[in-house]
Amino acid sequence: MALASDKQANEENELMLALPKERGLYGGPYLHLFQDFWCPSFYFQGVINFQKHFLAKDNDVFVASFPKSGTTWLKALTFVIVNHQRFSSFENHPLLSSNPHELVSSPEFILSHDLHDQLLSLSNMTEPRLFSTHLPFSSLPKTITESNCKIIYICRNPFDTFVSAWEFSTKIKSVSLPALTFEEAFEKFCNGISGFGPWWSHMLGYWNESKTRPDKVLFLKYEDLKEDTVFHVKRMVKFLGSSVTREEEGTTVIENMINLCRFEKMKDLEVNQSGYIHNIAEKKNFFRKGKIGDWINYFSPSMIEKFSKIIEEKLSGSGLSF
């Protein structure tokens, strides 16, 4: 297998520097317009390596999301379901001692360094392998879209997604540049400029695929998952195959799975109260309020009007609405 040489890495860095660039919401890294999405600088090399070198297996499972849409929750739920046979005890479960981001990693992040070793450890992972990604559907490696592996996507009302991203950005370790104001960040979000955005094409890419290939992509909304968790977790179980048998579905197994991943439960775990993910974001900041509709406390009437119009316009005719 051809591995990225220093020369290749330099060429890729030059490619990144030649792309249109914008300040990202998180104050520090720039975003580069690559393959029609805004790729954060610190992911760029990893995205290219992911596209070039990752080899999907038919039984792989991917959790896909636009950042701040409920990735942490979906990672936890999918991890419990996928590993149900392996970790059947809810009293002694890995989710009680590890953060979901430590249990489910993103190839676009881990393949940004030590490529050879990382590829080796990916190929040796226990199967079924579970990964996450923030890449838009159109930029996923062909090996994922063309194999039989499954994708569960979560999206969220763009108002709440923006507020969650904004709050997160005020707590993340900033790199040199002064932070954006709420209004500046909002303008960028309205124009689709945020990590892995535009948010509308991100959602629509997976939405359209879930309509044409419902066995390939399961499309979830954070709000629906909150409002009827049992129903949607059962959908996940069904979509992923027989990790939970039909007899067990009738018992408390599904309830136990949901309880393990409950916002309050996860937020209070010692493991989620200190330490960092990727040395950038504090684990506790992945658990803020976990509510629907917190956005109402942030926007002026004119912002609400403007953003509502954008949402309607961008999603019009797709069948997707919030």
Ligand code: A3P
């Ligand atoms: P808020 O900032 O609105 O509270 P992501 O995981 O994609 O970064 O998204 C983070 C959002 O999901 C945050 O929303 C966070 O509080 C919420 N969240 C994290 N864990 C959750 C859980 N177990 N259940 C519901 N929401 C959760």
